[in-house]
Amino acid sequence: MTTWRERWGAQANELTFCAPASETAVQEIIQKLGPGVPEDLVSVLRESNGVLGPYSLDLVWSAERILRDNLDFRSNREFQALYMSFDSAMFFGDGGNGDQFFFPVLGSGDVRSEVFVWNHEDDSRTWVAQTLEIFVMWYLDGTIKI
Numbered sequence: 001m002t003t004w005r006e007r008w009g010a011q012a013n014e015l016t017f018c019a020p021a022s023e024t025a026v027q028e029i030i031q032k033l034g035p036g037v038p039e040d041l042v043s044v045l046r047e048s049n050g051v052l053g054p055y056s057l058d059l060v061w062s063a064e065r066i067l068r069d070n071l072d073f074r075s076n077r078e079f080q081a082l083y084m085s086f087d088s089a090m091f092f093g094d095g096g097n098g099d100q101f102f103f104p105v106l107g108s109g110d111v112r113s114e115v116f117v118w119n120h121e122d123d124s125r126t127w128v129a130q131t132l133e134i135f136v137m138w139y140l141d142g143t144i145k146i
Helices: 009-014 023-033 039-047 063-075 077-082 132-141
Strands: 058-060 089-094 100-104 115-118 125-129
Touching: 009 132, 023 039, 023 063, 039 058, 039 063, 039 132, 058 132, 063 089, 089 115, 115 132, 125 132
Parallel strands: none
Antiparallel strands: 058 089, 089 100, 100 115, 115 125
8 A cells, every 4th residue: 555655755755744643533524524525635644644844834734623624614603704605615734824725525515536725815716636646746846836
């Protein structure tokens, strides 16, 4: 089985990996955010409970933060008055500037594996990568600019 460090190859040297997330924390995400959590995200969390990029940027949040921030975004009354619904987004990381990375949630509750960025200033949501694996590689090599 290929690890995420191996998948990201030489670029993995720019990343900081953590101890694996507990299975309890992973299952809590699945139970509270829906069964359609992308397998790649689950796999990363089982290997590393969060992945930090350059300057300690949270490219992939810890399991605890994924759960907390998604529940907060979906229930925050102030956000409901300012932004489109966050029920269609499963946030998992951020750009360090207020923008958040997410997987889109379909009406069926399934979550697609593509990665989008939510711009906190204008509430736009823009596609950035086909998969989590490509997202991290493109972020590190500068293909993704936010």
